Amino acid sequence: MNSSKMHLLQAKSLLISVSLLALLSCAIIALNGCGPSDEERITEALTTELETIKSHDDQFISSLVSEDTQQALQNVNIDAKSFCSSLLDGFDYQINSIEANKATAQASVTITCKSLSDATSTLKSDAETSSANGTGTNLTDDELSQTIAENSLDYLQNAQPKQHDPITISLSLQDKKWEVDQQAKSTFAQLLL
Known part of the structure; x- marks a missing residue:
């Protein structure tokens, strides 16, 4: 050749x-x-987690209310599920940004929700004002606490959700699936309470 x-x-x-x-x-x-890209999979994981709250998921409600709290609500004739559903009414969220880095990610999320402490503060203030201006009876501290407990569901139902500052939610890649870290659930509960 x-x-x-x-x-x-x-x-x-x-x-x-x-x-x-x-x-x-x-x-x-x-x-x-x-x-799907990592960002799409992270968005899906976040949406799944946040939709359980928005949809008043029974498992989330159960995790929100301890047995002691359930008993305290029963003592003033309030159903714990109705109470939590009222608290979750108006819950919404917006995913602002996502930063993924191999097996970890951070998402900035804006939450809009009611606050139990805000509703309770309004109720307590109204009860104290009523007692101080003579339109209500002079209540002892125990009677005031009882009145607050008995009327808390009404105040909670009438409370308006407010938009909170963005929070950062951490996620991690577990067996090729993005998972919201457990700390986020505690953060959600703190915003509600």
Whole structure:
């Protein structure tokens, strides 16, 4: 075989190899582009978590109310589920941004919700004003506490949700699935309470 045919054969082989590598690279890029991005998967994980709150999920409500709190509500004839549902009315959220870094991510989320402490403060203030201006009876501290407990559901139902400053929620990649860290659940509960 002469050297020009050999060079031509090597050039064709090289061209075929380069073409196959380019085709393989395109196929890998296309396959990677088929699935959802990390940001989409993180958004889905956050949405799933936050929708359990927004939809008044029974499991979330159960985690929000301890047995002692349930008993205290029963003592003043308030159903714990109704109480929590009133608290969760108007809950909403907005995912502002997501920053993913390999197996961890941080999301900035703005929460809009009622606050039990705000409703209780309003009720206590109204009861004290009523007692001080003579439109109500002079209540002892125990009677004032009882009145607050008995009227808390009405005040909670009438409370308006407010938008809170953005919070940062951490997520981690567990078995190829993004999971909201447990600390976030505590943060959600603190905003509500």
